[in-house]
Amino acid sequence: MKKLVLSLVLLCVYAFAETPQAVAIRNAKIVTVSGPVIGKGTVVVRNGLIEAVGDNVPVPADAWVVEGEGLTVYPGLIDALSTVGIPGAAPAAAAATTGRGGGRGQTTTTTPAAPAGAAATVERARGPEDRPSTTSWLVAAGELQANDRRIETVRSAGFTTAVTFPTRGIFAGQGSVIDLLSGEKAGGMVLVPSVGQYISLSRGGGGGGGGGGGGGFPSALMGYISYIRQIYLDAAHYKLVKDVYAKDPRGMQRPEYDRALEGVLESKRILLPANRLVEIDRMLRFAAELKQPAILYGARESYRPEAADLLKKAGAPVLVSMRWPEPQRDANPDDVDSFRTLETRDKAASAPAMLKKAGVKFALYSDGLDQPRDLQRAVKKAIDAGLSREDAIRALTLSPAEIYQVQDRVGSIEKGKIGNLLVTRGDIFDDRTKVEMIFVDGRKYTPAPDTAAPGGRGAVTDDPGGNR
Amino acid sequence: MTRTFLAALIALAPLSAQTIVIQNATVMTVSKGTIKGSIVLKDGKIAEVGEKVMVPTGATIIDASGQYVIPGIIDCHSHIAADGGINESSVSVSSMVNIRDVINPEDISIYRALAGGVTTANILHGSANSIGGCTLPLKMRWGKDAQGMIFEGAMPGIKFALGENPKRAGNPQGGRGAATPVQARYPATRMGVEDTIREAFNEAKTYKADWDAYNAKVARGEHPIPPRIDLKLEPLKEVLEGKRYVHSHCYRADEILMLLRVADDYGFKIRTFQHVLEGYKVAKEIAAHGAGASTFSDWWSYKVEAFDAIPYNAAIMTKKGVVVSLNSDDAELMRHLNSEAGKAMKYGGMSETEALAMVTLNPARQLGIDNRVGSIEAGKDGDLVIYDKFPLSDYAKVQKVLIDGTVYFDRDKEVSGRAAKQGEKQKLIDKEKQQRQQPQRRPAGPGGQAQ
Numbered sequence: 045m046k047k048l049v050l051s052l053v054l055l056c057v058y059a060f061a062e063t064p065q066a067v068a069i070r071n072a073k074i075v076t077v078s079g080p081v082i083g084k085g086t087v088v089v090r091n092g093l094i095e096a097v098g099d100n101v102p103v104p105a106d107a108w109v110v111e112g113e114g115l116t117v118y119p120g121l122i123d124a125l126s127t128v129g130i131p132g133a134a135p136a137a138a139a140a141t142t143g144r145g146g147g148r149g150q151t152t153t154t155t156p157a158a159p160a161g162a163a164a165t166v167e168r169a170r171g172p173e174d175r176p177s178t179t180s181w182l183v184a185a186g187e188l189q190a191n192d193r194r195i196e197t198v199r200s201a202g203f204t205t206a207v208t209f210p211t212r213g214i215f216a217g218q219g220s221v222i223d224l225l226s227g228e229k230a231g232g233m234v235l236v237p238s239v240g241q242y243i244s245l246s247r248g249g250g251g252g253g254g255g256g257g258g259g260g261f262p263s264a265l266m267g268y269i270s271y272i273r274q275i276y277l278d279a280a281h282y283k284l285v286k287d288v289y290a291k292d293p294r295g296m297q298r299p300e301y302d303r304a305l306e307g308v309l310e311s312k313r314i315l316l317p318a319n320r321l322v323e324i325d326r327m328l329r330f331a332a333e334l335k336q337p338a339i340l341y342g343a344r345e346s347y348r349p350e351a352a353d354l355l356k357k358a359g360a361p362v363l364v365s366m367r368w369p370e371p372q373r374d375a376n377p378d379d380v381d382s383f384r385t386l387e388t389r390d391k392a393a394s395a396p397a398m399l400k401k402a403g404v405k406f407a408l409y410s411d412g413l414d415q416p417r418d419l420q421r422a423v424k425k426a427i428d429a430g431l432s433r434e435d436a437i438r439a440l441t442l443s444p445a446e447i448y449q450v451q452d453r454v455g456s457i458e459k460g461k462i463g464n465l466l467v468t469r470g471d472i473f474d475d476r477t478k479v480e481m482i483f484v485d486g487r488k489y490t491p492a493p494d495t496a497a498p499g500g501r502g503a504v505t506d507d508p509g510g511n512r
Numbered sequence: 513m514t515r516t517f518l519a520a521l522i523a524l525a526p527l528s529a530q531t532i533v534i535q536n537a538t539v540m541t542v543s544k545g546t547i548k549g550s551i552v553l554k555d556g557k558i559a560e561v562g563e564k565v566m567v568p569t570g571a572t573i574i575d576a577s578g579q580y581v582i583p584g585i586i587d588c589h590s591h592i593a594a595d596g597g598i599n600e601s602s603v604s605v606s607s608m609v610n611i612r613d614v615i616n617p618e619d620i621s622i623y624r625a626l627a628g629g630v631t632t633a634n635i636l637h638g639s640a641n642s643i644g645g646c647t648l649p650l651k652m653r654w655g656k657d658a659q660g661m662i663f664e665g666a667m668p669g670i671k672f673a674l675g676e677n678p679k680r681a682g683n684p685q686g687g688r689g690a691a692t693p694v695q696a697r698y699p700a701t702r703m704g705v706e707d708t709i710r711e712a713f714n715e716a717k718t719y720k721a722d723w724d725a726y727n728a729k730v731a732r733g734e735h736p737i738p739p740r741i742d743l744k745l746e747p748l749k750e751v752l753e754g755k756r757y758v759h760s761h762c763y764r765a766d767e768i769l770m771l772l773r774v775a776d777d778y779g780f781k782i783r784t785f786q787h788v789l790e791g792y793k794v795a796k797e798i799a800a801h802g803a804g805a806s807t808f809s810d811w812w813s814y815k816v817e818a819f820d821a822i823p824y825n826a827a828i829m830t831k832k833g834v835v836v837s838l839n840s841d842d843a844e845l846m847r848h849l850n851s852e853a854g855k856a857m858k859y860g861g862m863s864e865t866e867a868l869a870m871v872t873l874n875p876a877r878q879l880g881i882d883n884r885v886g887s888i889e890a891g892k893d894g895d896l897v898i899y900d901k902f903p904l905s906d907y908a909k910v911q912k913v914l915i916d917g918t919v920y921f922d923r924d925k926e927v928s929g930r931a932a933k934q935g936e937k938q939k940l941i942d943k944e945k946q947q948r949q950q951p952q953r954r955p956a957g958p959g960g961q962a963q
Contacts, residue, residue, distance in 0.1 A: 168602070169602070170602075170603060171608075172744075259602070261600070261602040261603050262602060263597070263599075263600055263602040264596055264597035264598070264599060264600045264601070265613075265614050266594075266596065266597070266600060266609040266611065266613050266645060267602065267606070267609050269613040270609045270610065270613070270743055273743060274608065274742075277743070281738070281740045281741070321618070322617065323595075325657055325658060326614075330613075371944065371948075383940070386944065387940060
């Protein structure tokens with residue numbers, strides 16, 4: 045019986061795998077990221093895991109061989125903050141509140157419907173007790189749409205892994221680390237189901253924060269902050285009462301179940317938005333006050349030494365949006381931007397180099413740029429602004445893996461890690477480089493022809509500064 | 513531009529550690545008359561004021577011959593330096609929000625206020641709610657971070673508002689001419705405004721009783737489950753305990769009396785009435801309650817409830833025993849509060865000192881910080897403004913502003929630095945233009961970012 049099951053399982057593997065059990069890429073340049081670059085070596089992937097890597101690794105007899113002459117093998121890229129696979133989460137969310145271009149050329153899923161249970165609150169909230177724009181209990185892994193067409197688009201740009209989040213609302217939900225597989229059940233894609241709570245300081249396409257307060261509570265930035273503070277106070281109290289009740293429920297009124305607080309208590313870290321220096325300072329202090337391990341995202345002004353210093357001191361990791369600021373399209377030519385705005389456009393791409401110099405743990409995220417050329421150009425801009433190529437690739441592989449504590453399975457080419465590889469002809473960040481093939485869980489994919497809308501899907505994350 | 517300033521400030525920073533002597537000035541101390549003499553600043557504080565002072569060795573000398581020195585101006589009603597809106601207008605009681613959370617130390621209005629002689633400003637929540645958000649005074653320490661702006665040790669406040677503003681959101685047709693009518697929010701009448709305040713304090717009293725009972729149990733050595741912390745009621749509990757000042761926006765005499773009655777009923781104090789344009793009608797009652805009044809010199813008739821106003825308001829209230837200050841409520845007006853004070857000499861015949869006190873010592877008393885600022889006396893903070901002419905004149909220009917004994921604004925440096933700053937900005941503009949002209953193919957997509 046056991047044998048029968050085993051052979052059935054094996055049969056299934058054979059039936060669905062696009063590649064045989066073992067693949068060896070030989071005579072290729074291998075950028076392991078965790079160790080030195082191997083000028084000419086071999087990587088063997090078996091059953092979805094890296095079996096061996098080195099300059100003197102024998103090619104197993106049963107392996108398919110890829111002749112790697114002229115090819116470079118990188119660890120699969122990790123998008124540190126994404127919405128891929130989350131139904132209805134894509135473009136308009138951010139665009140609606142920031143007025144940025146978005147929603148053009150959507151390559152997204154066709155169902156814009158909010159996930160079941162997402163409290164798309166029509167009723168205006170009258171205070172924190174109404175838990176406005178809160179779906180903290182949603183877990184990306186539980187919402188995944190395996191047939192999201194963006195999976196292929198993003199993968200074609202070299203990403204094998206994404207940390208994908210529900211992003212709508214103040215407590216939008218918990219993100220998951222997923223491998224970008226196609227034709228797989230959603231469950232098969234998940235590496236870690238819950239890595240943290242996505243918090244935004246806007247409603248993300250919800251009620252809107254109109255000046256008249258028509259959208260309900262909260263409407264001003266300080267309202268958002270006070271709401272988040274109240275939630276954490278409530279969560280602490282909730283836990284306390286629940287624990288007392290669990291110890292001895294006799295003679296005690298039962299505490300009311302609160303899914304918003306359950307979701308918050310489940311989250312092991314929080315993601316907070318911060319672009320300007322002032323916001324970085326504010327959010328670092330806020331995270332400390334809430335006693336939550338935090339990751340900041342956005343980080344546009346982290347090119348400023350003061351910002352990098354603050355981040356270093358706080359020891360907080362940062363996700364830097366690769367959507368570098370650009371002049372507003374169709375702006376009135378007579379309007380002159382402020383010095384700070386001009387400076388930010390000039391210097392934003394130097395943020396990664398500044399963070400590296402300051403010793404801050406950082407990762408880059410695509411922020412909706414998913415056409416390979418746009419991504420290459422965005423990374424190139426950071427390299428031109430002083431980031432080394434090694435650090436650039438690290439910020440898209442091992443660093444995000446470390447930030448989310450999955451560096452024991454992805455982020456570098458090491459024996460025993462998941463077989464996520466990116467194979468290119470030429471250096472990955474050069475303009476003419478072509479992605480040759482991508483391995484996810486050891487399965488080989490070839491990049492789809494460029495179909496993504498140029499410029500991507502519109503920003504994934506909200507700009508809290510746009511909320512003024 | 514800011515960067516140059518930061519650089520300038522860093523260059524100036526050592527001055528704070530230094531001892532400064534301002535010499536040969538006409539010193540309007542506000543509390544102790546006007547003298548010709550000198551001021552010694554040491555460790556951020558005023559060490560000595562007098563016609564003759566001992567000049568410590570190594571002190572930096574500022575020669576203020578022919579110039580005037582006054583205490584730093586204090587604005588009791590301002591909305592600058594706050595990010596993301598000053599009104600949490602969605603609810604009629606928004607005491608859970610706090611200006612402290614959204615301080616923006618890079619707001620250029622801070623620098624401009626500083627250039628107008630303001631050294632301290634009470635940053636208030638807006639007036640959209642019967643009970644608004646928590647507030648606090650800031651020092652205009654341009655170049656410092658958000659925490660560095662906070663007037664350390666000052667009593668925090670809370671904003672109340674009466675009349676048209678808080679009831680406006682209750683009227684779906686009203687509300688700032690919104691294209692789509694917003695959902696109505698209680699209250700829609702003055703009666704409703706009073707009701708929301710009373711209801712909130714009813715809740716706060718229960719809340720306070722719960723906590724008092726809890727604390728009593730803890731004191732007895734028991735281990736009860738603490739009540740839930742409610743950020744909306746916490747500040748109101750503090751008001752009941754006298755740990756937070758109430759600053760209430762108001763115009764009409766009837767609503768002023770209403771709030772005094774409510775405060776008496778619930779046993780708390782109104783610290784200041786703001787705007788208070790009809791204060792002259794009920795000055796005796798305001799004085800009897802012990803409330804201060806912070807008003808405009810001559811700004812009114814911008815809405816129905818603000819019509820019955822007179823320029824003698826400040827003088828009449830002062831004569832009836834109310835501590836009166838003149839405020840700005842506006843980033844522009846904030847830059848010339850000295851001439852606002854001057855108007856009180858014309859209307860109401862106040863003395864120079866009385867007039868000046870309305871933008872220095874009186875607001876300091878209203879904010880409970882008069883032990884630190886508001887007049888030029890030994891032991892107080894080194895917050896000073898140097899004018900080239902008689903400071904209550906429209907022609908007076910601010911030459912230097914010091915906070916905590918540090919020069920934060922210097923007119924000469926500002927004027928001489930402008931060309932460099934403009935040049936730096938032009939360089940960035942030119943660079944961007946050049947990049948745009950290069951035939952570099954940009955993605956045609958919506959990559960642009962709203963700035």
